[in-house]
Amino acid sequence: xxxxxxxxxxxxxxxxxxxxxxxxxxxxxxxxxxxxxxxxxxxxxxxxxxxxxxxxxxxxxxxxxxxxxxxxxxxxxxxxxxxxxxxxxx
Amino acid sequence: xxxxxxxxxxxxxxxxxxxxxxxxxxxxxxxxxxxxxxxxxxxxxxxxxxxxxxxxxxxxxxxxxxxxxxxxxxxxxxxxxxxxxxxxxxxxxxxxxxx
Numbered sequence: 414x415x416x417x418x419x420x421x422x423x424x425x426x427x428x429x430x431x432x433x434x435x436x437x438x439x440x441x442x443x444x445x446x447x448x449x450x451x452x453x454x455x456x457x458x459x460x461x462x463x464x465x466x467x468x469x470x471x472x473x474x475x476x477x478x479x480x481x482x483x484x485x486x487x488x489x490x491x492x493x494x495x496x497x498x499x500x501x502x503x
Numbered sequence: 504x505x506x507x508x509x510x511x512x513x514x515x516x517x518x519x520x521x522x523x524x525x526x527x528x529x530x531x532x533x534x535x536x537x538x539x540x541x542x543x544x545x546x547x548x549x550x551x552x553x554x555x556x557x558x559x560x561x562x563x564x565x566x567x568x569x570x571x572x573x574x575x576x577x578x579x580x581x582x583x584x585x586x587x588x589x590x591x592x593x594x595x596x597x598x599x600x601x602x
Binding site: 415416419422423426429430432433439441442444445446448449452453455456459460463468471474475478479481482485486489490493 | 512515516518519522523525526529530535538539542543546547549550553554557560566569570572573576577579580581583584587588591592595597
């Protein structure tokens with residue numbers, strides 16, 4: 414029961430992180446919010462695996478951890494090109 | 504409840520507090536470097552505490568080992584991503600915040 418409640422709390426945390434995606438000023442800030450989503454999603458899935466007894470959710474958490482890392486590296490190496498100025502306020 | 508269940512619950516709640524601190528830092532800090540500092544450290548510690556709390560209740564050693572492996576992967580990924588984003592931001596000329 415406790416782990417279910419904590420999973421909901423982390424989900425609310427995630428919703429609060431959405432504010433940074435909207436505001437952002439640079440695209441790096443938005444990417445940081447995506448990193449937050451990755452780490453929090455892993456925690457939520459582990460808590461849910463404990464609460465519901467679904468062992469497969471731990472594998473899903475593993476995939477999330479891997480995907481968050483690959484996404485961020487792809488962002489830095491490919492997507493964040495020189496078109497964007499440093500201190501812009503969109 | 505046994506002692507280990509109390510300990511596990513305390514670890515889980517503590518981990519969630521670290522996640523709250525990380526999100527607060529991401530929302531309130533002034534530039535991308537300070538946000539990186541808040542996010543990557545607080546969240547990885549929070550995940551570590553949650554993993555420790557869940558590993559105490561784990562049914563078998565294999566499950567506990569898997570939880571720890573997931574945490575180590577997230578740690579490794581978080582550290583390298585933080586370095587990549589910070590050095591890339593520095594190269595693009597995003598100024599460091601000063602009071």
